[in-house]
Amino acid sequence: MRPAVARASGQRGRGGVVRYTRALSRGGGTARARPAARAFAVSMSSHTPKPWGGRFEAPTDARVETFTASVSFDQRLARHDITGSVAHARMLAHVGVLQAHEADAIVTGLEDIRADIEAGRFIWSVALEDVHMNVETALVARVGDVGKKLHTARSRNDQVATDLRLWLRDALDTLDARLHALLGLLARRALDHAATVMPGHTHLQPAQPVTVGHHLLAWHAMLERDRARLGEVRTRVNVLPLGAAALAGTSFPIDRAYTARLLGFDAVADNSLDAVSDRDFAIEFCAAAALCMVHLSRMCEELVLWSAPAYGFVHLPDGYCTGSSIMPQKKNPDVPELIRGKTGRVQGHLVALLTLMKGQPLAYNKDNQEDKEPLFDAADTLDASLAIFTGMLEALEFDTQRLARAARVGHPTATDLADYLVRRGVAFRDAHEQVGKAVRAAEQAGKELADLPFETLLAHCPTVLQDVYAVLTVEGSLAARDHIGGTAPAQVRAAAT
Ligand code: ARG
Numbered sequence: 243m244r245p246a247v248a249r250a251s252g253q254r255g256r257g258g259v260v261r262y263t264r265a266l267s268r269g270g271g272t273a274r275a276r277p278a279a280r281a282f283a284v285s286m287s288s289h290t291p292k293p294w295g296g297r298f299e300a301p302t303d304a305r306v307e308t309f310t311a312s313v314s315f316d317q318r319l320a321r322h323d324i325t326g327s328v329a330h331a332r333m334l335a336h337v338g339v340l341q342a343h344e345a346d347a348i349v350t351g352l353e354d355i356r357a358d359i360e361a362g363r364f365i366w367s368v369a370l371e372d373v374h375m376n377v378e379t380a381l382v383a384r385v386g387d388v389g390k391k392l393h394t395a396r397s398r399n400d401q402v403a404t405d406l407r408l409w410l411r412d413a414l415d416t417l418d419a420r421l422h423a424l425l426g427l428l429a430r431r432a433l434d435h436a437a438t439v440m441p442g443h444t445h446l447q448p449a450q451p452v453t454v455g456h457h458l459l460a461w462h463a464m465l466e467r468d469r470a471r472l473g474e475v476r477t478r479v480n481v482l483p484l485g486a487a488a489l490a491g492t493s494f495p496i497d498r499a500y501t502a503r504l505l506g507f508d509a510v511a512d513n514s515l516d517a518v519s520d521r522d523f524a525i526e527f528c529a530a531a532a533l534c535m536v537h538l539s540r541m542c543e544e545l546v547l548w549s550a551p552a553y554g555f556v557h558l559p560d561g562y563c564t565g566s567s568i569m570p571q572k573k574n575p576d577v578p579e580l581i582r583g584k585t586g587r588v589q590g591h592l593v594a595l596l597t598l599m600k601g602q603p604l605a606y607n608k609d610n611q612e613d614k615e616p617l618f619d620a621a622d623t624l625d626a627s628l629a630i631f632t633g634m635l636e637a638l639e640f641d642t643q644r645l646a647r648a649a650r651v652g653h654p655t656a657t658d659l660a661d662y663l664v665r666r667g668v669a670f671r672d673a674h675e676q677v678g679k680a681v682r683a684a685e686q687a688g689k690e691l692a693d694l695p696f697e698t699l700l701a702h703c704p705t706v707l708q709d710v711y712a713v714l715t716v717e718g719s720l721a722a723r724d725h726i727g728g729t730a731p732a733q734v735r736a737a738a739t
Pocket of ligand 1: 399608
């Protein structure tokens with residue numbers, strides 16, 4: 243559930259929950275007064291006191307308030323923001339900057355706010371700009387002045403970098419579980435279809451027969467690398483920025499290793515300037531996510547082709563297709579098409595983040611606020627795509643008869659014949675030439691190479707014996723490719739288990 247965002251004017255309510263009134267209502271409540279009220283609201287500030295307001299005389303322009311606010315999207319970081327703040331407060335008590343009872347009061351207040359947010363009771367304020375200041379303001383409202391001590395030895399710059407890393411770490415763990423499930427399913431389906439034949443293509447032309455299991459294991463190989471890549475990204479994500487403060491570190495005797503331990507970070511960021519400024523970890527994630535989407539997109543492209551009646555290799559489950567509003571016969575592969583389409587937007591997010599970063603001098607710049615929406619959407623899109631692809635694959639039916647028929651079309655065992663001739667003592671280039679001529683004869687006769695009479699074969703390939711037909715069958719061709727990484731059913735079975 244996404245709670246409403248109040249546009250302005252925070253007020254401290256009773257019972258600790260911060261309530262906000264809408265800016266528009268300040269200009270008068272009647273319908274007639276509305277236009278004037280709206281004009282007022284957009285040109286003037288809400289006068290909400292800002293946590294950073296001390297040096298300002300004039301209020302923030304309302305348009306600036308709206309333009310600079312990120313709370314509509316960064317409230318998604320709330321859980322991680324609170325987790326980070328709890329650890330920070332505990333660390334401050336550990337080193338004696340806060341007293342234990344002060345840290346306790348702060349932690350209790352933060353946990354109450356967490357409960358309010360989770361229950362959808364928290365009201366967010368645009369005037370308070372972002373998730374960090376919303377939570378901190380609510381904390382002070384709830385626990386009083388002690389809440390104002392939480393931000394000691396910290397800046398929103400190291401705070402947001404920490405939140406984002408904590409959020410992304412969770413997202414990576416979810417994606418890892420999704421990929422694990424999909425990889426398991428692919429291996430199971432590959433095992434079921436270890437001996438199911440299908441045409442293998444290059445240039446989308448029939449090339450050599452393969453097994454469906456082998457094809458599914460090719461998908462498996464792509465996604466396995468994606469999973470490893472995302473795992474590597476996680477090691478660089480899991481580094482603690484807190485302690486960098488605004489950019490230069492802090493004069494308080496902080497214990498960063500202590501905070502890192504509390505938050506489950508494997509390391510502490512080495513350089514405070516870098517810690518608050520670089521978003522390379524988000525860029526790396528988007529690169530890995532985009533690549534995984536590209537892989538899913540390629541698989542989906544195949545499913546779109548295979549499910550078209552002209553191919554008829556697979557039946558997509560009804561539940562994963564949609565109809566046409568005009569053509570009653572249609573069953574459209576919307577799900578694979580949409581995954582293919584959504585790949586573009588994840589690639590776009592990668593480019594957006596690269597571009598966001600490229601002109602930034604050290605250290606933190608507000609540009610970085612723009613990192614969140616691409617990052618969130620990249621993770622959401624990949625997560626949703628993996629989930630739906632897995633469901634679709636689970637229910638996918640292979641038409642083994644159509645596949646077997648298609649696997650025989652286009653002289654797919656021509657290479658096997660050439661290899662046979664090589665074993666009979668013919669040099670490969672000569673064998674290639676002889677088989678090419680035999681294929682031409684087959685085309686002229688309107689037959690498949692495997693169906694040519696022995697005399698015709700002999701006319702073009704003078705060294706053939708009667709046993710040549712064993713290598714011309716699809717099954718013979720498959721069984722012959724019996725080495726690691728080959729398509730033989732025995733290899734597929736071994737690879738899938
Ligand atoms: N909302 C900000 C962001 O997302 C938080 C950090 C703000 N820091 C600052 N110095 N204005 O990046």
